[in-house]
Amino acid sequence: MSEERSLHFLEEIVEADIAAGKHTTIHTRFPPEPNGYLHIGHAKSICLNFGLADKYGGKTNLRFDDTNPVTEDTEYVESIMADVRWLGFEWEELHYASDYFDQLHAFALELIGKGLAYVDDLSAEEIAETKGTPTSPGKASPYRSRSVEENLHLFQEMKAGMYNDGEKVLRAKIDLASPNMHMRDPIMYRIRKTEHHRTRDKWCIYPMYDFAHGQSDAIENITHSICTLEFEVHKPLYNWYIEQLGIFPSRQFEFARLNLTYTVMSKRKLLQLVQENMVDGWDDPRMPTISGMRRRGYTPASIRNFCDRIGVQRRENIIDVGLLEFFVREDLNKTALRRMVVLDPIKLIITNYPENSSEILQGENNPELEDNGGYRDLNFGRELWIEAEDFMEEPAKKWFRLAPGMHVRLKNAYIIKCTGFQKNGAGKVTEVLCEYYPESKSGQDTSGIPVKGTMHWVSVADSSTAEVRLYDRLFQVENPSNEDGDFKTYINPNSLEIIAEARVENSLLEAKGGQQFQFIRKGYFTLDNKYATNGKLVFNRTVTLKDTWSKEVKK
RNA sequence: UGCCCGAUAGUAUAAUGGUAGUACGACAGAUUUUGGUUCUGUUUGUCUUGGUUCGAAUCCAGGUCGGGCAACCA
Numbered sequence: 001m002s003e004e005r006s007l008h009f010l011e012e013i014v015e016a017d018i019a020a021g022k023h024t025t026i027h028t029r030f031p032p033e034p035n036g037y038l039h040i041g042h043a044k045s046i047c048l049n050f051g052l053a054d055k056y057g058g059k060t061n062l063r064f065d066d067t068n069p070v071t072e073d074t075e076y077v078e079s080i081m082a083d084v085r086w087l088g089f090e091w092e093e094l095h096y097a098s099d100y101f102d103q104l105h106a107f108a109l110e111l112i113g114k115g116l117a118y119v120d121d122l123s124a125e126e127i128a129e130t131k132g133t134p135t136s137p138g139k140a141s142p143y144r145s146r147s148v149e150e151n152l153h154l155f156q157e158m159k160a161g162m163y164n165d166g167e168k169v170l171r172a173k174i175d176l177a178s179p180n181m182h183m184r185d186p187i188m189y190r191i192r193k194t195e196h197h198r199t200r201d202k203w204c205i206y207p208m209y210d211f212a213h214g215q216s217d218a219i220e221n222i223t224h225s226i227c228t229l230e231f232e233v234h235k236p237l238y239n240w241y242i243e244q245l246g247i248f249p250s251r252q253f254e255f256a257r258l259n260l261t262y263t264v265m266s267k268r269k270l271l272q273l274v275q276e277n278m279v280d281g282w283d284d285p286r287m288p289t290i291s292g293m294r295r296r297g298y299t300p301a302s303i304r305n306f307c308d309r310i311g312v313q314r315r316e317n318i319i320d321v322g323l324l325e326f327f328v329r330e331d332l333n334k335t336a337l338r339r340m341v342v343l344d345p346i347k348l349i350i351t352n353y354p355e356n357s358s359e360i361l362q363g364e365n366n367p368e369l370e371d372n373g374g375y376r377d378l379n380f381g382r383e384l385w386i387e388a389e390d391f392m393e394e395p396a397k398k399w400f401r402l403a404p405g406m407h408v409r410l411k412n413a414y415i416i417k418c419t420g421f422q423k424n425g426a427g428k429v430t431e432v433l434c435e436y437y438p439e440s441k442s443g444q445d446t447s448g449i450p451v452k453g454t455m456h457w458v459s460v461a462d463s464s465t466a467e468v469r470l471y472d473r474l475f476q477v478e479n480p481s482n483e484d485g486d487f488k489t490y491i492n493p494n495s496l497e498i499i500a501e502a503r504v505e506n507s508l509l510e511a512k513g514g515q516q517f518q519f520i521r522k523g524y525f526t527l528d529n530k531y532a533t534n535g536k537l538v539f540n541r542t543v544t545l546k547d548t549w550s551k552e553v554k555k
Numbered sequence: 556u557g558c559c560c561g562a563u564a565g566u567a568u569a570a571u572g573g574u575a576g577u578a579c580g581a582c583a584g585a586u587u588u589u590g591g592u593u594c595u596g597u598u599u600g601u602c603u604u605g606g607u608u609c610g611a612a613u614c615c616a617g618g619u620c621g622g623g624c625a626a627c628c629a
Contacts, residue, residue, distance in 0.1 A: 005569090006568095006569060006570080006571090008568095012571090031629095032629095033628085033629050035628090035629080065629065067628095067629080068628060068629070070628090071628075071629090123627095124626085124627055127627075128625075128626085131625060132625075133557085133625055134556085134557050134558065134624065134625055135556060135557040135558090135625095136557085138625090165627080166627065169627055178558090179557060179558040179559085179624095180558065180559080180624075181558090181624055181625045182624075182625095184625085187626095187627055189627090190627035191627080192627085206627095208626095208627075208628085208629090209628070209629050210629095213629085229560075229561090229622080229623070230622095230623060230624085230629095231629090232559070232560065232623070232624090233558085233559065233560095233623070233624050234624095254560090256561090256622095261566085267629090309567080309568080309578065309579085310567060310568075311567075311568055311569090313561095313567090313568080314560070314561065315560090315561050315562065315621095315622090316560095316561070316562090316621070316622055316623095317566085317567065317568095318566080318567095319566065319567060319579095320565085320566045320567075320579070320580075322566085322579065322580065323566075323567070323578085323579050323580085325579095326578090326579055326580090327579095329591090329592095333591080333592065334592095338589080367587095367588095367589085367591095367592080368592070398590090400590065401590090409588055410588090411588065411589070412588075413588095415588095442588065443588090445588090451588080452590090453588095453590080454587095454588045454589060454590095455589090456589075518589085518591085520589050520591085521589050521590080521591070522589090523591095545589075545590090545591050545592095546590090546591065546592090547590075547591090548590050548591090549590040550590090551581095551590095552590080
């Protein structure tokens with residue numbers, strides 16, 4: 001079943017490590033900061049970390065990197081856990097960097113004791129100035145040479161809350177002339193008199209990312225600590241802390257983050273869209289967040305397949321969102337129930353069908369499944385709703401649908417012939433007239449009439465209304481972050497079209513939240529968990545069907 | 556401009572010194588009671604200049620282009 005796949009570079013590293021006897025098994029971790037919602041880029045990291053451990057019989061932890069109380073919140077913790085599980089993964093151990101605050105504090109004391117850390121009274125601006133630039137070395141702070149005793153004492157006072165935010169920091173004493181800016185006496189601890197979402201007011205000093213991440217990895221015996229490329233310059237520092245402390249030698253490896261066309265992926269930008277109400281929250285179906293894609297109707301399998309296919313590399317990339325859509329269609333085609341919905345209704349009257357009469361026809365639930373996935377009842381009658389765009393007064397070239405004199409099949413029903421139409425004062429077609437062939441009934445057609453087109457429909461007498469939300473790409477340009485000026489100026493003003501009253505077949509009255517449907521010839525849709533109520537159906541379009549006709553029209 | 560990383564069809568990803576392959580896309584055709592699905596075919600590529608070698612996408616050197624690094628963010 002599984003096709004032969006070559007190893008990506010991280011798999012090669014793991015296999016080499018195992019072959020060399022470095023580890024018998026591996027331990028990875030997924031370490032989000034709980035300061036926002038997970039997006040498709042995180043999904044890549046999740047699939048990578050969990051997938052790698054799974055492949056080599058290892059384990060994966062979920063660890064919240066909650067070292068900055070200013071930005072973090074339990075709301076995000078909850079959503080992140082829900083999203084990881086929804087994607088289909090279960091962590092081995094659940095940890096918080098904040099669980100290690102005591103241990104981290106002890107590590108800091110140890111480094112101070114070794115003369116490798118000092119308390120600095122310089123302000124943030126002064127530290128930035130004395131740090132130098134990438135091309136010129138930094139200058140030592142006047143406080144760099146404080147004695148171990150003094151440092152211990154001052155750090156104790158910092159911890160005790162005797163100073164205000166920004167008054168003092170604890171710095172590692174490394175190399176102010178290092179070509180790597182991160183090695184120029186990086187800050188280990190800063191004062192933040194802010195309540196932490198878990199430790200509350202226990203601490204007023206908090207470790208920086210660099211002083212927490214590697215040690216957390218080491219505490220959990222993480223063998224392969226996988227992160228994105230921008231952390232590459234942090235690696236010497238990551239290793240320095242581990243070496244000076246003599247703890248478990250976790251090793252960091254970097255891969256290129258995921259970029260997708262027609263969207264943005266940075267948390268900062270996504271947050272802006274939410275805060276400035278350009279979208280309907282983090283779970284807006286147009287957002288590249290996991291929660292947004294879930295609401296939109298994407299399936300976990302389609303996201304996993306996508307992450308699997310794009311692979312993992314160290315080169316910058318921007319992946320065509322069309323590839324994601326391909327995997328969604330591929331998955332939904334096999335699972336979504338087929339239903340008929342008319343988005344832009346006009347009336348079709350079958351003039352030779354008996355008045356006040358109707359009949360029940362059968363429609364397959366999914367032709368891709370065995371036994372067509374079973375059948376549902378379709379109520380057929382003299383008056384039907386059809387799609388306005390399925391009728392043309394004067395047919396275009398290669399037009400297979402309705403036009404005066406043309407034959408077409410009504411899906412799961414009869415072949416009809418268009419005999420006329422009505423227009424209103426504005427010249428808009430309001431009604432199409434036709435005749436049907438009783439002997440052409442679906443499944444028992446003896447008419448012998450050849451038709452090229454098949455159209456969806458719903459009965460006027462026996463259908464309901466629903467709101468349908470059509471989503472398009474959020475941005476008008478492939479890479480909004482790369483354009484001049486504010487990325488928000490490139491937002492697609494037509495990314496959401498709300499159809500207030502589409503006509504749906506009555507079997508959809510039983511639709512449940514999160515259930516997926518294919519509206520025949522229209523695309524994949526799902527019931528919106530947020531806005532659908534008992535009395536009102538609201539559907540989100542996940543993705544359109546491939547449409548070769550619209551390409552034909554463009555020619 | 557100092558240090559680090561990277562460069563294979565339009566996009567992504569293989570080839571681990573020995574036939575440049577795969578997926579998506581695009582195009583054409585067949586099938587089809589969804590202009591869907593499925594099937595078949597076509598299309599387009601190793602950044603550049605040298606070097607090593609019987610042989611280089613792969614190794615080496617120079618160049619070009621792209622990305623990262625100067626938060627008390629992660």
